[in-house]
Amino acid sequence: MSFYGLVDGTESSLKKYLGSLSGVDQVGADARAAMLATRSIKAASKRWAIDTAISMVDLTTLEGADTPGKVKALCTKAVRPDPTNSEVPSVGAVCVYNDMVKIARTHLDLIGGQHVGVAAVSTAFPSGRASLAVKIQDTQDAIDAGASEIDMVIDRGAFLSGRYIEVFEEIVKIREICGTKAHLKVIFETGELVTYDNVRKASFMAMAAGADFIKTSTGKVAPAATAPVVLVMLEAVRDFYAMTKVRIGVKPAGGIRNTKDAIKQLVLVNETAGPDWLTPSLFRIGASALLNDLLMQRMKMDDGYYASPQYVTID
C-alpha cells in the first residue's frame, strides 16, 4: 500500500510523518470552538440544518441488553424517522454490535431501507483490548454479516505508550479486511487521548492508514465529541485534503443530544472543513436521543408550537 505517499509503512517514516505535524494550542482551539458556538441559525437555515442533521445521524444502539426486537425497531425508525411525515429523510446508518448486523441488514432490506447503511462497531469495541487476530475476526464477521461500515476502535494503550506503528498497522490490517465492501471509520476515544495534540496525531495517522472516516468516541467514555475536539479533527481532514486531494469524513459521537448541539456541529463543519463536508458521505453524527429532538424541532418549525413528546416515537 502506498499510504498516499506520506509514509512507507516503516516505523521511522511514520515517526517522521507524525513529527512534521504542527501542534495544537488548547486555549486557541477552545476559543475558536466557543466563538463558532455563538452562531445564530434561524429560519430557513435552521430547517435545512435539521434535515441535513437527520440524514447524517448514525442511529445507534450499543447496549448489553440489545435484542433483535430492539434492533428491528431502531431500523424501522432509521428508515422513516417520522412515521407521519414521509418528507423527513432517513438517517445515514444504524450502528450496532457485531452480532446484530445480520438482523439489522435483513430487516432494513425487508422494509425498504436498502439505502440505510449498517455500521458495526468492531475490533473489541469499546476498549480495543484483544489480540489482533480476534480484532480481524471480529471485523470479518461483521462484513460477512452484511455490514457496510466498520467502526473500529484504536488501541489507546499502544497510542499512549508511543507504539504508534502498532496502531497504524492495526488500522492498515482492518482496512485490508474492509476492502471495498465496507467503509472504515476509526474511533479514537478522544476522552482517553485527552490532548488536542494527540487528537491531531491520531487523525493524521488514521487517515494515512486508510480510514474513510475519523470518529471521536465510542460513547462509553466522557468527555466525548466536544466542539474543540471536532474542530481539531475537521482541521485535520481539511489539511489532509490539501495534501492528498482525498476527502476523509468526520464522525462525532457521544454527547450530542439535542438540535442545538447538532447545529453547532454543522457550523463547525461549514466554517472549518467547508461546505463540501456537509453531506452524510463525509459527516455523520453518532447518536440515539438526538434524533427525537431533531424531529421535535422539525415539527415545531412546521406547526409553530412544541408537540407533546408522545408525538415522536420512543426507541
Next chain:
Amino acid sequence: MEEKLSFEYAPAPESRAVVSIKPKYGHFIGGKFVAGSKHFPTINPATEEVLSQIALAGKSEVDAAVKAARKAYTTTWSKMSGKERGKYLFRIARIMQERAREFAVLETLDNGKPIRESRDVDVPLAAAHFFYHAGWADKLEYAGLGTTPKPHGVAGQIIPWNFPLLMLAWKVAPALAAGNTVVLKPAETTSLTALLFAEVCQQAELPAGVVNIVTGDGTTGALIVNHPGIDKIAFTGSTEVGKIIARAVAPTHKSVTLELGGKAANIVFDDAAIDEAVEGIVNGIFFNQGHVCCAGSRLLLQESIEDEFLEKLKIRMAKIRVGDPMDKNTDLGAINSKEQLLKIAELSATGDSEGAQRWSTPCDLPSKGFWFAPTIFTGVTQAHRIAREEIFGPVLSVLTFRTPQEAIDKANNTPFGLSAGIWSEKGSKVLWSSQQLRAGVIWANTFNKFDPTSPFGGYKESGWGREGGRHGLSAYLKGVSHE
C-alpha cells in the same frame, strides 16, 4: 442527499427595540441633562442613517462642566470615604450589566461594530472595569503609593470612537475610585453610549457633578485640555493629537496620561500551532474592523512557513462574515466614518503604489454605509508606509524574517510600542522574545486579550502611562506619605 447545498445562515438580527434614541441630546452637567446650543448629526455608519443630533460644547458648557466637577470634588467626592465611593461604583457596574443589551445595541448602531463583539466584549469588559476599580476605592493606601495617596482633583478625559463605552470605563472607573471627579468627552461620531452612561449615573444616584459628560469635536477637546480648572488629562486617540496635548499641558500643573497609536508586530515562528496562529492573526487585525490601537497590524512570518501559512490565512479570511453589524453572525462590521474609510483607502493605495501585493476577501459589501473588505498585503518590507504607519482598519501587512533576532529587530523597528504577539510552541523562545520586544503589552499564543487587572499602555510614541491594574490606578493618584 448527495446534492450540494450550501449552509447559508439566514439573517439573525438583534432587535433594536431595546433602545430608545432621542432625536436630540444635550450635555450631562452637574447631574442633569442640559440643552446644547449647537448640534451635529451622529449616524449609523452601516446605513448612513442619522440616529440623533449631538450637542457641540463650547466654552460656556465646558466651563460649566468643570465648575460642576470642581464643586462635586470639593464638597462631596473628596470627602466621602473610599468605602462609600466603592458602593457607587459597584452600583454603576451592576446597572451596566442589567442594561447590557441596551448598551450593546446602541454601541453597535452608533459605532458599526458587530453586535457579537459589543455584546461579548465591549459591554462585559466595561462593567468589569467598574467592578475591579470599585474594589480599589477603599484600599488606596495599599496601592504602593505611600500611606495616604491623594486624588488629583478634576480629571478631563477624552476618549476615542473605537471602543466608546469601554474607553469610558477605562477612564471613569479608576478616576472615581481614586476620588477624582471627571469631565469626559466622547468622540464626536460615537457619543450615544456615553449619554446612556449618564443615565446610569443618575440611576445609581451618583452625587451630582462627579461625572460630567460634554459632547463635541476636537474644539471641545481642546477646551478641556487647556482649561485651567482641570488637574489631570487622560487621552486615548491618535499619536498626532497626543503630541498636541503633550505640548499644551507641558507648561501647566496638569498630569497627563496618553494612550496613542500602534503598529504591533504579530510574530509567527515556524514552530507555532499553525491553525491557532492563523486564528490569532485574524483576531489580531480584524477584531473591531482593525479599529484597535493595539491591533496586530504587522504579521512577521518566518520565511520557511510563509506559503503554507498565507494559504491557510486566506482560507480563514474568506470565512469572515462582513455585513450588517446587528446580525448576530457578523464578524466584521462597518468602518466607523467616511473620514476613516478614506484614510484606510488612501494608505492602502500606497501599498499598491509601493509595490506590495494586495489581496482582499471575495465578500459582497453593502451599498450604503462605510465598508472595507478584509485585506492583506504581502511582499511588504520595513520601508513601506503600510509597515510603518497606523492604518486603523482591516488591513494586514505581511513581512517575513529568517531568524528570531531578525524578527525582534523588525518588530522593534517602529516609532510605536503598544503591543506585540508571539506565536510559538517553544516556551523558551516565547520568553526570550517577550524580553526583547519593546512594547507595553505582549501576548503569547493569543492576542487582544484584555482584563481590568492588567496594565495596558505603550512604549515610545504609543503613549505615556498605563491604564488598568494598580499601574492604571496610580495615574489618578498622587503618592503622599505621612510618617
